[in-house]
Amino acid sequence: MESTEPDTFYDQHPFDWVPPDSSEPIRAVLSAPLVEWIESLAPTALVLDIGCGPGRVLGFLARRGMRCVGLDRSRVSVGLAAERYHRPGVVGDNLHLPFADAVADAVISDGVIHHTEDPQAAFVENWRILKPGGRMYLAVYKDSGRYPWLYRYPGALIRAGLRHSWARPLVALLARVPYFLVHFIRSRGRRTWGAAENLFYDYFVTPQVAFLPRSVVEDWCTQQGARVLSYDEGRGANVHSFCLAKEPSPKMPPSRDAVLAAEER
Structure with a gap:
């Protein structure tokens, strides 16, 4: 949960x-x-x-x-x-x-x-x-920049999906895995799954943002x-x-x- x-x-x-x-x-x-x-x-x-x-x-x-x-x-x-x-x-x-x-x-x-x-x-x-x-x-x-848009729109879909058990596998497949792969490639293999996951939750799932x-x-x-x-x-x-x-x-x-x-x- x-x-x-x-x-x-x-x-x-x-x-x-x-x-x-x-x-x-x-x-x-x-x-x-x-x-x-x-x-x-x-x-x-x-x-x-x-x-x-x-x-x-x-x-x-x-x-x-x-x-x-x-x-x-x-x-x-x-x-x-x-x-x-x-x-x-x-x-x-x-x-x-x-x-x-x-x-x-x-x-x-x-x-x-x-x-x-x-x-x-x-x-x-x-x-x-x-x-x-x-x-x-x-x-x-x-x-300004991309992040406000990313949090408000893709982020809203991700947060909504994580509230429902049936949608969590879709969030993992369509968002968390691609996010990890991007970070893994950019870091030349140094970024771990756990580190990328923490960043993912920080950027898209954190409950309060201004x-x-x-x-x-x-x-x-x-x-x-x-x-x-x-x-x-x-x-x-x-x-x-x-x-x-x-x-x-x-x-x-x-x-x-x-x-x-x-x-x-």
């Missing part, structure tokens, strides 16, 4: 498609803007990866010796990430993060908030936990006082990305009493 309930779905399909035993494959599947952003962080930064999945980003951070904590709504994903990379993980909801205000030096939301019921509220929650002077990496599905124009995300940033340091349109990819900065807290002028006390000394 295929579940379309988010919590159950992400436990059944934790998108575990990165080999855990080598740093090179992890780096290879991370986007260039994300790698560049991580490499620009201070080595002592505390990084929270919100929506960490099985830990591909945590693995990259861990191998750089950085302090990092992952959060995901899938207990299975959090367990895989902790087992592989020996970094703490938390099971939680992107819309109600179990972290105090201004706790993180850096926040990563790599292809996550577009899978929530309210992407803007999820963005605000991620922003809340970022320290003044901190930085955030945000990647979301864009509203496609977000650049202007919408930039409006959110304006509302939160977020400064956009850089933008990458994600040419050839399904996502576009934003590197954001939270302004440092303004230094308050000393009080009159403090000034008088200093003068007396």
Whole structure:
């Protein structure tokens, strides 16, 4: 039985498609803007990866010796990430993060908030936990390219088929097998069935998706006082990305009493 309930779905399909035993494959599947952003962080930064999945980003951070904590709504994903990379993980909801205000030096939301019921509220929650002077990496599905059409039309047929036991063999024959073969050929035999299956479910079956124009995300940033340091349109990819900065807290002028006390000394 295929579940379309988010919590159950992400436990059944934790998108575990990165080999855990080598740093090179992890780096290879991370986007260039994300790698560049991580490499620009201070080595002592505390990084929270919100929506960490099985830990591909945590693995990259861990191998750089950085302090990092992952959060995901899938207990299975959090367990895989902790087992592989020996970094703490938390099971939680992107819309109600179990972290105090201004706790993180850096926040990563790599292809996550577009899978929530309210992407803007999820963005605000991620922003809340970022320290003044901190930085955030945000990647979301864009509203252009082929993927929105693929999810809405072929994807709708696939999701409908998976809800009926009699149709699942047809979905496997007409969609999952061809999808695997394409990936197998393109990867020159490196893509496994399991990895291709996880990608298939991520692209076509995931129960909640929003496609977000650049202007919408930039409006959110304006509302939160977020400064956009850089933008990458994600040419050839399904996502576009934003590197954001939270302004440092303004230094308050000393009080009159403090000034008088200093003068007396």
